[in-house]
Amino acid sequence: MHASSRVELALLLFCPPSPLRFSLGACISIPRTRRTSETLHYLIFTTHSPPSMSSTRPYDVEEHPWSTGLCGCFDDIKSCCITFWCPCITFGWMSEIVDKGETSCVMNCAIFALLYSLTPCTCLYSCFYRTKLRREFGLKQDPCHDCLVHCCCMHCALCQEYRELKSRGFDVERGWEENARQRREVAMAPVVEGGMKR
Known part of the structure; x- marks a missing residue:
């Protein structure tokens, strides 16, 4: 051979x-x-394995504190009042942003309202979105587990999540599509360097 x-x-x-x-x-x-x-x-x-889609692993991600505390409901009086009387509305707004438009505000609001009126297990549904929001922005699980936060202080948790999205530049009430369009316009805006030249 x-x-x-x-x-x-x-x-x-x-x-x-x-x-x-x-x-x-x-x-x-x-x-x-x-x-x-x-x-x-x-x-x-x-041998070298091909690069993965994401180079970060859950244990490598640095966790950051929330922009406001769990009990800072009065930092935003409007969202505090809406959440106190109709938590389904705040949840619908927040969940559409977290889902990046994959689900609608109306659908999530209706599901939340149905669970809220018929079962005591609404927190099991809403805490899922808190976890999703935390992972998206690398936030700490504070002050305790997401499920416990929503079971004991669901209204405060929804207000905190609303404020967190607002602090990151989202107009939560306008929905995902409008926020995405606005961000595209800002990204595509031409940058003018210097002043006018003669």
């Missing part, structure tokens, strides 16, 4: 059929068989 054929055969035997990238590493000498002292030089390759 020709030497180049032996090297190709070795690569087929020892390299797994996976989408890996190979780079030349080093050479070593390995006895071919017991019958002869001839040696073959096998190229040793180092």
Whole structure:
């Protein structure tokens, strides 16, 4: 067997059929068989896995504090009053932004209102969006687990989540589509450098 054929055969035997990238590493000498002292030089390759979609892992993400406290409801009187009387409205606004428009404000509001009026388990539904919001912006799980926060202080939690989105530049009441359009317009706005020249 020709030497180049032996090297190709070795690569087929020892390299797994996976989408890996190979780079030349080093050479070593390995006895071919017991019958002869001839040696073959096998190229040793180092493998590199293809880059993943996200380089960050849950335990690598630095968690940041919320912009306002859980009991800071009076920092925004309007959202405080709306949430006190109709928490489903605040939840609908907030959840549409968190879902990035995949679900509508009206649908989430209706589901929340139905659960709120018929079952005591609304917090299990609403706490899911608190967790989703936290992971999106890398926020701390404070002051305790998301489910406990919503079970014990759901109205305060909804107000806090509303204020958090507002502090990050979202006009929560206008919905995801309007916020996304506004952000695109800002990103595409031309930058004028310097003043007028004659």
